[in-house]
Structures are given as C-alpha cells and as structure tokens.
Amino acid sequence: MEITKLIEQISQKKSFLCVGLDTDLEKIPKHLLQEEDPIFAFNKAIIDATHPFCVAYKPNIAFYEAYGLQGWNSLERTMAYLNEKYPEIFTIADAKRGDIGNTSTRYAKAFFEALSFDSITIAPYMGKDSVEPFLEFEGKHTILLALTSNEGAFDFQTKEIEGVELYKEVLKVSKTYKNAERLMYVVGATKATYLKEIREIVPESFLLVPGVGAQGGSLQEVCAYGMTKNVGLLVNSSRGILYASTGDDFAEAATKEAQKIQAEMEIQLEKIHN
16 A cells, blocks of 8 residues: 555544554453354454544454464454455554565565555564565555564663664664665654654654553654654554453444544644644
8 A cells, every 4th residue: 555545544534543453362252252253253343343433453463373273364354354345444464573585575475465464563673684575565564663662672772872772773774775665663652752853863754653542652742742744653552442342342342442542633633734
C-alpha cells in the first residue's frame, strides 16, 4: 500500500488508530473455544467491530507462532479476510525479524508475498544488509525498531556512542539505506518526550507508537511531540480493545473502546488545522 492511501484513510476516518491483534486463547471469551478456529473467529469479530475507527491492524506474530500450524493457519485466514473485505486498511506484521542477505529476503517474501502484509517490524541490530532486502519490495514498508517502550530499552538504545545515543544513530544511518523512503519507525509511547528530538532526525516519517493505554503512554503527549502535517503517527492499542470484555459482548465492548480512542484522536487532529 502506498503511503498516500494510509494518509487518505486517516483523513476520512479522523483516526490514526492501529489495533494490535495479539490474540491469546487464554484471554478470549470462553464460548469461542468451541469454534473450529477460535483465533480467527475472535479476530474476525474484532475486525468487523472496530474497522470504522481504525486505519491499521497489527497481528503480533508470536501469538500465532505459539500455536504451531494451527496458529499460522489462523493468521493466514485473518490476512485473507482483511485483504478481501477491508483492503484499504494498512496491515503490519509485528514480527521483529532481522537477519542478513537472502534470509531477510525470505522473511520479506513470507510476510509481503505469501501473507500479503503491507509492512513488517524489523530489528536493526545487524545493520544495512539485514534491512535493505526488506526495502526492495515496492509498495511495502519496513518499520525499524528505534526506541521501544519496554524497561530494557535503556540497556542499549539510549547508550551513547561518541556522544550520540544509539537510537539516534539508528535513525540517522537508516536514512542512508537504499529505498529509505519506505522506512517507518517504532517509538514507544512511554518515551513520548524523546519524540521532539526524533522528529529533528526523521521529520516526516511515519512512527508506529505502541504503549498507549495499558502500558501508561499518553496520547496527548505523543501527538504534541510527534505529529506532523500528514499526522505521521500510527498509535497502537491491543489489550485495551481486544479484552475490553471477556463476555458475549466482547465485540460491542471493543467497538466502544475503539470509538472512544478515535474520538480522542479526532480532537488531536483538529489541532493540526487550527
């Protein structure tokens, strides 16, 4: 998907919400466990309930790999359903892959071609030759981990190398990669105050921002420091929407939660035009 189509979706829906499909069989409503494919049944209901209020879906691949072949089949069915019924919605494989050369190319083919994702999250630790193979795919996007929201992020990401914090070096160097215009970046919402300096390095790039809601990040802070004239943000919510209810009304509860976040985002979007 071209980035212009994502921007159009944001404008039409007045939302930059990404719903994380971190589907856990231990948390979904018990009655769905009687379904032939409980993961897909849950995902389909969540997608149908929330698609008017979001512009992206982000399956966390670990939640599917954990169930072996059954999980992969559920992921494949979920992507087929999304691409057929809601092709305008941006899809993210939260896979955090990263390897060199032909291995990266195979990962890219798996997610971009076999599963038809629009984008994939990538770990930058192995450098240029681990990232550029993903960037070769036209119309696809590579979302590089820059500054994450977990506590361990401070182990390496903010360490200084010759006076420059490592995450800033990742941002700067990645801009020199071939097809770098296809890059996006992960920046955790709990690191919102860092966004001002991040925007000095990547002023227009889209940022995928997890950590709003359950992890304590503030939507208002993220927007204040990170929003661009084209919005430039995809703010993810997973648990808060998926498990707003574990009863028979789980889909209705997900709708209400997604609509609530969309309404908050609409207020932030209005500030761009004022």
